[in-house]
Amino acid sequence: MIQSFTPGTTTTLDNCDREPIHVPGSIQSHGTLIAVDREGVVRYVGANVQALLHCGVTVGEPLPENPGTVCPLIAALLQDGLQALRGERDVPMPSELQVQDRQFDVVLHVGSAMLVAEFELRHQTHSELAGFAVQAHRAMEKLRRPRAIDELLQLATEELRALTGFDRVMAYRFRHDSSGEVAAESCVDTLDPYLGRRYPASDIPAQARRLYVANTLRLIADVRSAAVPLLQEAGAPPLDLSGSILRSVSPIHIEYLSNMGVGASMSVSIVINEQLWGLIACHHMGPRQVPYSVRMACDVIAQVLSANIQSTLSRSQAERLQQLAGARTHLIEELLHADDEFTALTQHTAEMAAILQADAALVAHGAKLTVFGEVSEAAGSAIVQWLAAEPVQDRQRLFQTQSLPQLAPDLAAVTSPWCGVLGIPFDRDRNGWLIFFRKEQIETIHWGGKPDKDIRHGPLGPRLTPRGSFDLWKETVRSTAEHWSTLELDAARQLMDELVRVQNARTAEINRTRNQLMAVLGHDLRDPLHSISMAARVLEQGGTDGGRAGRIGQRIQSSSSRMQRLVSQVMDMSRLQSGLGLDLQRTDVDLVALLNDLIDEARTAHPGTEIVGTIPAALKAQVDADRIAQVVVNLIGNARHHGQSGHPIEVHASATGEWHEIAVRNVAAPIPEDIARNLFSPFKASSVGNARNRSGMGLGLYIAYQIVQGHGGSIGYEYRAPHVVFSVRLPVQRPGTIEA
Structure with missing residues (x-):
């Protein structure tokens, strides 16, 4: 039957795929067919079997063996086939059959739990x-x-x-x-x-x-x-003719x-x-x-x-x-021993492009970009930016297309004539890409x-x-x-896996070296800083030179205090990066007394800054007092560095059910969204070179976050115009304890 569709069906080329061509229910007219089950009972037969073989065959009955007919010859041919159907031997090879003046090629095959015998006329x-x-x-x-x-x-x-x-x-x-x-x-x-x-x-x-x-x-x-129809028992499924001639x-x-x-x-x-x-x-x-x-x-x-x-x-x-494989091996060996992975990549990119049959290539890593071939830097930069955008590209996987203008029509003007793109990501944090190009064909x-x-x-x-x-x-x-091609895509995936492994190894080595450096700096600097601080106090107390020594002592004291704070942050960072944690020592603490002391110290140290405290009569908590003081001092310091001058810093504390909340507020513009997303990450780019906090390394909020998390609490930022607000929530009781 010609493929047809019910009303309401969408008529597409895919509908042709549903035509059951393997079970047509009929055969071609230049032969006939007999299909028997394991017991030798006829289940399917061509309607022309009598005309061609002069043999009366009835569906549902065994093959007749009447003397003087051709059926015994057919039955004999099928006996070996039945043994194959039962798994007792292989299917017999094609054979011949003479029926009066006609020659037939007889082909047997097994399918659908049937032995199918086909008789094709030979002229x-x-x-x-x-x-x-x-x-x-x-x-x-x-x-x-x-x-x-x-x-x-x-x-x-x-x-x-x-x-x-x-x-x-x-x-x-x-x-x-x-x-x-x-x-x-x-x-x-x-x-x-x-x-x-x-x-x-x-x-x-x-x-x-x-x-x-x-x-x-x-x-x-x-x-x-x-076509010649196949005869079968009523209700029986059509015979599978996939193997039929x-x-x-x-x-x-x-x-x-x-x-x-x-x-x-x-x-x-x-x-x-x-x-x-x-x-x-x-x-x-x-x-x-x-x-x-x-x-x-x-x-x-x-x-x-x-x-x-x-x-x-x-x-x-x-x-x-x-x-x-040879080019990939050379590239990976170079990367493993190179101080600059970008330079190592650029040395081998042209070779990889030639083997991949690409017309051009580029390497991009952070702000660096180098092109090979006729592709322009403008086109390469546009494609790198497009690949980095979400949700255009899942940057965990290889990217490939042969029709970039169809995927990104807005890029067509700047990227023409480049239509084929094969992008290999190797450093997702810094938008690292190795990209190969093919021209429009x-x-x-x-x-x-x-x-x-x-x-x-x-x-x-x-x-x-x-x-x-x-x-x-x-x-x-x-x-x-x-x-x-499949070969090229497989090779690109292997290269991507190798590059990612190299990148992970380099990152692990850098982290290990950095942690060792932090530990050494923190340990070796502490003693000399303590000595400098003691000498500064002695100078502050001297008064024979009209107060000059005292001013020098104050400056030394201020500088050494700042250095001690940085060293403490480095030590904390080292402990966190090495998995040792901050070793919190919790005791019963009155947060009111702690906050009042910290506010007084800040007012004394910075007499030009107004600090207003709104604190209840009592707030009892099980915390590490020194660590919580470290958090609050960091938040007040950030408010002083980043807040608008002439406006007070506000410190609020309150109790809400099972939580204590400490909020530090200052008047300032809202923090940009791209910076706000990484506020509590270490070594933030926004912290480097900050004109109002030149000594900052971006560790303070990260360590504060770890301290609060270690107490089972939370710390967050929000903007309540005109205030920037950092809020700390601490549990009233230590997590896991039961109130007596």
Whole structure:
């Protein structure tokens, strides 16, 4: 039945994929079929079995064994097949059967728990077939010799046409998008050549491709011959004819071949690595039944061809893989020992681009960008920025496209003519990319007819029909580049994994070295700083020079206090980075007394700064008093450094149920969102070179965050116009304790 759709169904090319071509319920007319179960009972039979075999066969009954009929011969042929169905032996090889003046090739196969016996009429005599074996052997010998793939395909079309007598034999090679192209052809002079023409993927639906792999040779002896129905018991499912040599033809495919003017066809699959790589398609303008033995020789020839093509492809891929592996190894070795990974990458990028068959490349890392080839820095920078944007690209994975203008139309003006992009991320924190480019490939495709299918209305509603014309139809394709092959993408993923591993190793080494440096600085600087601080106090107390020594002492004391604070932060950072934690010593603390002392100290140290405290009479908590003091001092210090002069710093404290809250507020503009996201991260870029806090390293808020988290609390920022507010929440009781 022609594929049709119920009202309301969207008619698309995908609907063709649902046609059940493996269970058509009928066979071609140049043979017949008998299918029996394990007990030898007939379950399916061709309606023409009596006319061809002169044998009365009834569905649901065993094969008759009446003397004087041909059925005993058939039963004898099927006995070995039944043993194979029961798993007792292999399926018998094809054999012959003489029925009166007719010769049949008998082919057995097992499927759907049935033994299927097919009887195909043979019109040639033994003497007529004798020469085919020698001819086929010569063709195989020619195809075994190493040649270029296009030469092999052309030779195969010539040999199969000579062997089978078809009017046209084409070698059809599939492309990455499942469309196919005629790569070689041999045909009679009166036919329009199809060499170089392309056919859309929809010409061979998905289920047909699967059958081409499972059953590698398919003959349609007479396109215009009516199919013969299979007889079966009522309610029984259709017989699966995937392995059948007589399976009838889809009406859509019959219409397709008729529109081409084809009267008979044969296709032989080129299967490589269990995938349909191509087809040898044979067409005849009238009916043509190629003998089964000749078809089997064609199938073997195609297997020889497939093996030679696979060997050629494997050699080519092995050479490229060796080149890629060597370049990747050199690059990774350079990176592992280089002080500057950006420079190391740039030294090997041109080599990688050549092996990946890219026209240009770039390396980007942070603010650095270097281009190779004709790509401009403006185009490279635009693509890097686009790749870094969310949600355009999942930066955990490789990025690849052959049509950048379609993905990013806004970039087309600056990035032309670059359409193919292969992006390898290697440092996600600093937007590190290794990117390869391919230019636009303006291609004129010679289609075998306009590739669109028409929707026509029939008795059962709308259906897709094959195109009516196969005349040359040209299409110019722009804004695309040559696609990145599977081999190239696999090589890029391997390189990405290696680069990420190198980056992680470098980061781990840097962190380890930094932590060791912090520990050394914190330990070795503390004692001399303490000595300097003591000497400064002695100077402050001296008064014989009119107070000059006292002023010098105050300056030394102030500087040493700042250095001690930095050393303490370095020590805390070292403990946190090494996983030791801050070693909190919790005791019962009156937060009111602690806050009042801290406010008084700040007022004394900075008499020009107004600090206002709003604090209740009592706030009891189980905390590490020194660490909480460290948090509050840091927040007051930040408010003093960043707040607007002339406005007070406000310190509020309150109790709300199970929580104590301490808030430090100052009048200031809101913190920019990009900075606010990283306020509690160490070594923030916004902390470096801050004009109002030159000695800051960006550690204070990070350590404050860790202290509060260690107490089971939270710290956060918000803007309540005109105030910047930092709030600390601490639990009334130590987490895990039970009130008595």
